Amino acid sequence: MQVLQGSLVALVTPMLPNGDVDYSCLKNLIDWHIDQGTDGIVSVGTTGESATLNVKEHLDVIAFTINHTNKRIPVIAGTGANSTREAIDLTKESKRLGADYALIVTPYYNKPNQNGLIAHYSAIADAVDIDQILYNVPSRTACDLLPSSVSVLSKHENIIGIKEAVDDESRIKKLVQISKNADSNFSVFSGDDLTFMDSMLLGTHGVISVSANVSPKSHSEICSAVKNGDYEKAKILNEHNLNLYRLLFVESNPIPVKWVLYKMNLIKNAIRLPLMELDVTFHEEILSEMIKLKLL
Numbered sequence: 001m002q003v004l005q006g007s008l009v010a011l012v013t014p015m016l017p018n019g020d021v022d023y024s025c026l027k028n029l030i031d032w033h034i035d036q037g038t039d040g041i042v043s044v045g046t047t048g049e050s051a052t053l054n055v056k057e058h059l060d061v062i063a064f065t066i067n068h069t070n071k072r073i074p075v076i077a078g079t080g081a082n083s084t085r086e087a088i089d090l091t092k093e094s095k096r097l098g099a100d101y102a103l104i105v106t107p108y109y110n111k112p113n114q115n116g117l118i119a120h121y122s123a124i125a126d127a128v129d130i131d132q133i134l135y136n137v138p139s140r141t142a143c144d145l146l147p148s149s150v151s152v153l154s155k156h157e158n159i160i161g162i163k164e165a166v167d168d169e170s171r172i173k174k175l176v177q178i179s180k181n182a183d184s185n186f187s188v189f190s191g192d193d194l195t196f197m198d199s200m201l202l203g204t205h206g207v208i209s210v211s212a213n214v215s216p217k218s219h220s221e222i223c224s225a226v227k228n229g230d231y232e233k234a235k236i237l238n239e240h241n242l243n244l245y246r247l248l249f250v251e252s253n254p255i256p257v258k259w260v261l262y263k264m265n266l267i268k269n270a271i272r273l274p275l276m277e278l279d280v281t282f283h284e285e286i287l288s289e290m291i292k293l294k295l296l
Contacts (some may be wrong), residue, residue, distance in 0.1 A: 004101060004131075004161070004187065006039035006227070007219040009212040010047040012254050012261060013061055013111045015270035021053075021061060025267045027068055032266070034072050037220030038212060039066060041206050042103055045078035046140065047210050047254045052272040059093055068100045076208075080105030080135060082118050088127045095130040103133045103163060103208070108141035112259040114149045125158040132158050137165035137191060147174040154178055154186040163193030163208045169198070176203035197238040200226045210253055214260050214295060234244055243289055250282050260286065264295055 011033070012026035033041060043065040044050045044058050053061065062077045069075050077094035079102045081087040091102045107120055125132055134153060138144040145162075153159050164175055175188045180203075188195035189206040196207035200223065212219040218237055225234035248256045252275060259278035262269040269277060278286075290296045 004040055004076075006207075007037070007216065008040040008042060008076065008189065008208045009033055009038050009214050009216060009219075010042045010045045010208050010210055011065070012213055012258055012267065013044065013048040014261075014267035015049075015272065016268060017270050019270065021057060021270055022268060022270070026061070026064060029266060030065060030068050033212075033216050034069070035223075036216035038073065038216045039206065039220065039223070040074040040076060040100075041069060042078060042208055045076075045103055045135075045208075046105070046137070047213070047257065048078060048081075049254065049272055050078050051274075051294070052275075055090075059097065060088070062094055062099060063097045063258065065230075074100040076101040076103045076133065078103050078105070080107075082107040082110050084123050087120075088124050089126040091124055091130060091132070099130065100255055101131045101133055101160075103135050105126065105135040105137065106141050106143045106145050107141060111143055114146055117143070117145050118149050118152055121153050121159065121262065122156060123151075125156045129158060131160045133187075133189070134162040134221055135165075136162060140286055149176060150175060150257070151178050151181075160185060160188045161187035161189060161205070163189045163191040164199075164204075167192045167195050169202070172199045172202050172204060175212070179203070179205075193248065194242070197222055197226065197234055200234075201231065210257055211241065211248050213257050214248075214264065215241060215244065215293070226257040241293070244293060247282070247286050247289055250286075251278060256282070256286065260290065260295070263287065263290060 014022040016022045043062045077099035079090035136145040179186045190199040190207045193211045261267045
């Protein structure tokens with residue numbers, strides 16, 4: 001199993017104007033990320049529009065990503081659901097397809113308590129023998145997986161890490177401590193682009209990033225600099241990108257990042273309802289930042 005660390009991209013799912021998945025663009029994106037130094041690909045996570053792909057499309061995109069990546073870097077399949085049974089089925093099938101890891105978001109909408117979350121994740125980990133990463137993003141799910149629950153789950157041999165998308169230094173410190181105390185190998189990945197470098201300085205193992213879609217080389221260099229102890233270089237590179245991180249969340253992800261990728265001629269201008277193209281009021285500011293960062 002390839003080591004999972006550094007800059008992991010939460011890859012968009014490129015689409016054609018009619019809404020179908022654009023596999024030609026997906027192939028090119030995968031090759032570009034590998035060339036640019038991306039350390040791993042998350043397939044069909046939030047940024048990959050998992051909420052609007054049907055089950056067949058979801059698994060087809062994961063299968064294509066696994067096959068085209070061809071073990072050059074790890075592939076992490078997004079297999080979370082608000083139904084435990086569905087999450088187990090998606091995780092089983094992703095393992096069969098050859099995914100290296102599964103990323104499993106907390107159950108959204110039904111709002112389980114902490115005991116329910118522990119039981120949910122434990123059931124998936126018991127059912128499928130694949131390395132699994134917990135994914136906590138309460139701003140989208142209305143459900144918060146607390147560090148105390150993570151501590152319990154970290155002891156399961158199939159649960160090897162967490163993507164924490166909460167901007168809270170004390171929370172990150174608690175999770176890093178869990179990773180140091182865990183009986184098995186447990187990693188912490190930032191899921192917050194604006195603070196990911198600060199989290200790495202606190203001891204996280206990398207980032208699962210939206211903005212890495214458009215600046216993969218820069219993200220890879222920041223992660224490498226932190227790993228090598230060159231904190232000044234990491235801070236300079238990160239400071240250069242801070243406004244980009246902010247602008248990629250002026251509307252719901254992945255609306256801004258897909259529009260930026262379209263302007264970079266990497267994908268077509270297509271996103272599925274109920275999301276729509278980036279509002280025109282944001283175009284000028286984002287284009288100006290893209291020119292500044294030489295993305296155009």
